[in-house]
Amino acid sequence: MHCKCRAATYPFSEIKRLIFPDNLVPWFVNFADYKPLDYDSKSLTNKAWADPPIGPSFNPKWNELDNNINRKSHMGNYEIKDGRPLNPKGRTGLRGRGVLGRWGPNHAADPIVTRWKMDGNKQVLSSTNKPILQFCAIQRKDCGQWAIPGGMVDPGENISQTLKREFMEEALNSLECSEEEKKQNEEMLKAFFSKGTEIYKGYVDDPRNTDNAWIETVAVNFHDENSSLVGKFPLKAGDDAANVRWMDISGDLNLYACHLDFIKIVTVKLGANW
Numbered sequence: 001m002h003c004k005c006r007a008a009t010y011p012f013s014e015i016k017r018l019i020f021p022d023n024l025v026p027w028f029v030n031f032a033d034y035k036p037l038d039y040d041s042k043s044l045t046n047k048a049w050a051d052p053p054i055g056p057s058f059n060p061k062w063n064e065l066d067n068n069i070n071r072k073s074h075m076g077n078y079e080i081k082d083g084r085p086l087n088p089k090g091r092t093g094l095r096g097r098g099v100l101g102r103w104g105p106n107h108a109a110d111p112i113v114t115r116w117k118m119d120g121n122k123q124v125l126s127s128t129n130k131p132i133l134q135f136c137a138i139q140r141k142d143c144g145q146w147a148i149p150g151g152m153v154d155p156g157e158n159i160s161q162t163l164k165r166e167f168m169e170e171a172l173n174s175l176e177c178s179e180e181e182k183k184q185n186e187e188m189l190k191a192f193f194s195k196g197t198e199i200y201k202g203y204v205d206d207p208r209n210t211d212n213a214w215i216e217t218v219a220v221n222f223h224d225e226n227s228s229l230v231g232k233f234p235l236k237a238g239d240d241a242a243n244v245r246w247m248d249i250s251g252d253l254n255l256y257a258c259h260l261d262f263i264k265i266v267t268v269k270l271g272a273n274w
C-alpha cells in the first residue's frame with residue numbers, strides 16, 4: 001500500500017524519484033543521504049483548488065478542518081517537519097506536492113458500483129463455483145488505466161455528495177447531458193446512492209503522492225442485486241474518464257492505484273468470484 005507512489009518517474013513529468021529500499025521508508029529510520037528532489041507542478045499555479053507554496057503568508061490549520069478545507073487525515077495526526085506535512089506512510093522519494101493541490105491529505109471518494117453478471121441467472125465461474133461480480137469501471141484519461149470512478153471532495157462537500165457526483169460525471173457523463181436528463185438521473189439514483197456500505201477509509205497508494213502531499217479516500221460499495229437500478233443504466237464516459245464499462249471482477253485485473261485492493265474487499269463481503 002505504499003509502492004506505486006515510489007515508482008521511478010513522477011506521473012506526467014520527467015521528475016525522477018529517489019529509489020531506496022523498503023526498510024528506509026519509515027520516517028523514524030535514519031536515512032542521512034535522503035535528499036529527494038522538491039517538485040511542485042506548474043499546473044498548480046494560481047489554481048483556486050490548490051494551496052499556495054509553503055511560506056510565511058501560508059499558515060493553514062494542519063490536522064483540522066481549515067475553514068472548508070478538510071486537512072485532517074483518516075490515519076490520525078500527521079507530523080509537520082520544516083513547515084511541511086509528512087506522508088503518514090513514510091518516504092516516497094520526492095518532496096513537494098507534485099500535481100496534488102493540497103499540502104497534506106487530498107481527500108477523495110470512490111463509488112464502487114456493482115451488479116452480478118447475469119444470463120437470466122447469476123453467472124457462476126465453474127472453477128470457483130462463485131458468482132461473477134461486475135463493477136462499473138472507467139478508463140482514466142490521464143494514464144489510460146482502468147479504475148473506480150472516484151474523485152476529489154470539493155471544499156465543503158460531504159462524502160456522499162462526492163460519491164454520487166463523481167459517478168454521474170464519469171460514468172453517466174452528467175456534465176454534458178441536458179438539465180432534464182441530469183434531473184432524471186439524479187432522481188433515479190437518489191435511492192440507490194442513499195444505501196452504501198463503507199468498504200475502506202484511509203491512504204491511497206496513488207502514483208501522484210509525495211513526501212508532503214497524498215491522497216486519502218472513502219470507498220463505498222453500492223450494490224444493485226438484481227440489476228434493476230443503475231445496473232440497467234446506459235453508461236456514458238465523461239469528465240476525466242475516457243471510457244466506461246461493466247467489468248468482470250477477478251484477482252488478475254490491473255487497476256489504478258490500489259483500487260483492486262478495495263474491489264477485493266467487496267468480493268469477500270458479497271461472496272463473489274475473485
Ligand code: RP5
Nearest residue numbers: 108150151152204206215217
Ligand atoms: C485515487 O484518485 C482515488 O482513489 C480516486 O479514485 C482518484 C481521485 O483522483 P482524480 O480521479 O480526481 O484524479 O487516488
Ligand code: MG
Nearest residue numbers: 150151239240
Ligand atoms: Mg472526476
Ligand code: MG
Nearest residue numbers: 149150151240
Ligand atoms: Mg476521477
